[in-house]
Amino acid sequence: MKFKVLHNDQNSKARLGELETDHGIINTPIFMPVGTQGTVKAVPNIFLKEDIKAEIILSNTYHLYLRPGTEILESAGGLHQFMNWDKPILTDSGGFQIFSLNELRKLKRDGVEFSSHIDGSKHYFTPEKVIGIQRSIGSDIMMVLDECTPYPCDYEYAKKSKDLTSRWAILNKEAFEKTNPLYGKSQALFGIIQGSVYKELREESARELVDLDFNGYAIGGLAVGEPMETMYDLVNFTTDMMPVNKPRYLMGVGRPENILESIERGVDMFDCVMPTRNARNAYLFTKNGYLTIRNATYKSDFRPIDETCDCYTCKNFTRSYLRHLFIAKEILALELASIHNLKFYLNLVREAREHIKANDFSIWKNDTIKKLTNNIKTNSEEK
RNA sequence: GUGAGUAUAGCUCAGCCGGUUAGAGUAUCUGGUUGUGGCCCAGAAGGUCAUGGGUUCGAAUCCCAUUACUCACC
Numbered sequence: 001m002k003f004k005v006l007h008n009d010q011n012s013k014a015r016l017g018e019l020e021t022d023h024g025i026i027n028t029p030i031f032m033p034v035g036t037q038g039t040v041k042a043v044p045n046i047f048l049k050e051d052i053k054a055e056i057i058l059s060n061t062y063h064l065y066l067r068p069g070t071e072i073l074e075s076a077g078g079l080h081q082f083m084n085w086d087k088p089i090l091t092d093s094g095g096f097q098i099f100s101l102n103e104l105r106k107l108k109r110d111g112v113e114f115s116s117h118i119d120g121s122k123h124y125f126t127p128e129k130v131i132g133i134q135r136s137i138g139s140d141i142m143m144v145l146d147e148c149t150p151y152p153c154d155y156e157y158a159k160k161s162k163d164l165t166s167r168w169a170i171l172n173k174e175a176f177e178k179t180n181p182l183y184g185k186s187q188a189l190f191g192i193i194q195g196s197v198y199k200e201l202r203e204e205s206a207r208e209l210v211d212l213d214f215n216g217y218a219i220g221g222l223a224v225g226e227p228m229e230t231m232y233d234l235v236n237f238t239t240d241m242m243p244v245n246k247p248r249y250l251m252g253v254g255r256p257e258n259i260l261e262s263i264e265r266g267v268d269m270f271d272c273v274m275p276t277r278n279a280r281n282a283y284l285f286t287k288n289g290y291l292t293i294r295n296a297t298y299k300s301d302f303r304p305i306d307e308t309c310d311c312y313t314c315k316n317f318t319r320s321y322l323r324h325l326f327i328a329k330e331i332l333a334l335e336l337a338s339i340h341n342l343k344f345y346l347n348l349v350r351e352a353r354e355h356i357k358a359n360d361f362s363i364w365k366n367d368t369i370k371k372l373t374n375n376i377k378t379n380s381e382e383k
Numbered sequence: 384g385u386g387a388g389u390a391u392a393g394c395u396c397a398g399c400c401g402g403u404u405a406g407a408g409u410a411u412c413u414g415g416u417u418g419u420g421g422c423c424c425a426g427a428a429g430g431u432c433a434u435g436g437g438u439u440c441g442a443a444u445c446c447c448a449u450u451a452c453u454c455a456c457c
Contacts, residue, residue: 036419058418096418117420148418192418223417251418258417273419280421296412327411334421 001140001188001215003247010359013239013266014352019247021140022185023080023088026055028247028268029352031259031345032090034276036060037067038083041276042334043342045085051312052342056087056140058271061133062094062101066116066123070136078138078183090271091139093130095146095192096220096252107147107164110171127171131179131189138183143218144172146192151225158196165194166208173212188215190249197226199237206241216247219267223253232261239266256285256348257369263352264365270349275341280334282326285344289374291319293337298323311343312336 007016017028033040033048035057040048048054059079064070076082079089098105098114106113111126127145134142146165149158169191176189191214195201209217219238222231235250242248249269250262259270275285282294286306291298293305304314305322313322313336325333348368355364 034419041419041421060418063419090418092418094418100418101420143418146418218418220418225417249418254417272417274417277416277419277421280419281416283416292414294412329421331421 001186003216003245005244007357009356009361012264012362013236014263014356014361015266015268016353016356017247017268019268021056021088021188023086023140024055026088027350027353029259029263029349029356030055030269031349032056032058032269032271033342033345034058034271034273035083037063038079040338040342042280042331042338043276044335045083047312047339048085048342049087051339052346054087054342054346056090057085058090058092059137059139060094060097061091061130061137061143062097062125064091064137065094065133066118070133073136073138074182078136080138080183080185088140089137090141091134091137091143092251092271093134093143093145094125095130095143096148098125099148099150109167111145112147127168128175131172131175135179135182135187138181138185138187140185140187141216142176142187142189144169144189144191144214146194146220148224149194149196149221151196153196155196155198155201158194158198158201161196162194162201162205165192166205169209169212169214173214190214190216190218190247192218192220192251193238193242194221196221197230197234199234202234202238203241206238210241210243214246216249216269217242218249218251220251222250223258228258231258232265235262235267236265242266256345256372259345259348260352260365260369263349263356264362275345276338279337279341282323282333282337284322284337285341285372287368288371293319293322294326295323305340306344309340309344309347311340313340 002020003017005015005017019026019028033054038059040057073079073082080086098112101117102114104115111124113124115122125145130145145168147161149161181187191209191212193205193209195205219235222234239248247268248266250267252272253262253270254272255274282292284291284293284305287308298319301319303319305319306314317336322336355361
């Protein structure tokens with residue numbers, strides 16, 4: 001994996017980059033659609049590639065390990081083959097899932113014991129094991145096993161947790177160096193910086209991980225309920241601790257405005273369930289604010305979701321029809337809404353790249369956020 | 384035609400030996416959703432308790448009549 005910064009914005013920390021993997025080039029800043037179980041929910045690959053123009057998708061070690069299991073993935077020739085996706089894939093390690101989905105987890109020095117949310121069976125994840133599973137998956141970018149702290153989190157626990165993540169990071173790196181890819185394509189490994197909301201801990205965490213020389217670095221443990229200003233402040237603080245020549249990934253973020261603010265603070269990569277999950281709940285993003293397409297106000301609104309959008313959904317269907325599909329609980333509603341929201345996110349980061357190149361990112365960002373955070377109903381009332 | 388039963392929110396039904404402002408589920412309407420369970424959470428609106436009469440301090444609840452529907456038998 002190779003990463004180069006092509007251009008630094010003259011008025012902010014935003015940067016334009018290129019991340020090269022054996023499955024293709026990723027232009028940064030980028031948003032990665034989430035495909036937890038080897039599918040971006042409700043979206044066929046052909047739309048991901050040709051309409052949405054996703055450059056990389058994210059999948060999940062925890063979920064794929066539990067189902068279908070590494071044996072099937074290896075027999076299939078890896079996840080790329082299995083799901084017929086020939087572009088890059090990043091896999092989250094499952095750390096977050098163990099800490100968010102499992103009440104009964106037992107944290108130990110070398111790993112974590114948890115029970116499957118599917119059948120209750122007991123499993124044990126260690127850094128070595130998680131690297132092994134990601135070798136079976138064959139993801140282009142693997143993530144280390146970490147502990148994601150909740151919010152709020154007291155300093156004592158945050159420190160202990162950060163130390164554990166750092167200790168595990170060493171084991172992740174060792175396992176990474178001792179093993180090889182199974183399918184002839186190289187795999188990179190990213191470290192995850194923790195430390196909750198404490199700058200002192202974030203700084204220690206960053207230093208400890210940078211010493212291990214990962215291929216890239218993620219900021220974890222944010223967007224878990226802390227105030228937005230706190231998150232932005234920590235992102236800004238943490239990117240200063242991260243190497244300039246390595247990609248920076250803010251995990252699980254977020255709303256469109258969160259992404260733009262974080263790009264301005266030097267982040268290159270994002271993932272979030274929001275465009276897809278919210279799509280399935282009739283929450284659609286537009287340049288002039290979001291709209292809840294289920295609302296009665298769209299009953300006979302025959303305009304597209306977003307007149308400026310070039311996605312398959314907007315080019316072919318109306319708000320009224322989308323609302324009808326949601327009310328009738330038709331599967332197509334989920335598909336069309338997901339396609340739109342994902343393309344909205346991919347268009348947003350593409351425009352961000354253009355404005356970084358043009359050195360007017362911050363002006364564009366402020367203007368865009370202003371429109372984005374308007375509710376569309378407020379807009380039509382103003383008319 | 385005879386007998387029995389039912390009637391309460393848009394729908395399916397609780398409540399009925401009389402006693403605060405008649406409830407639930409669902410549907411509807413509004414919010415929420417940040418390293419994904421199409422889940423879930425929160426709030427709102429919605430009633431001439433079939434109709435008319437009676438008993439009673441007080442009736443969705445007890446009595447009578449009417450109407451509609453259901454079932455069984457002619």
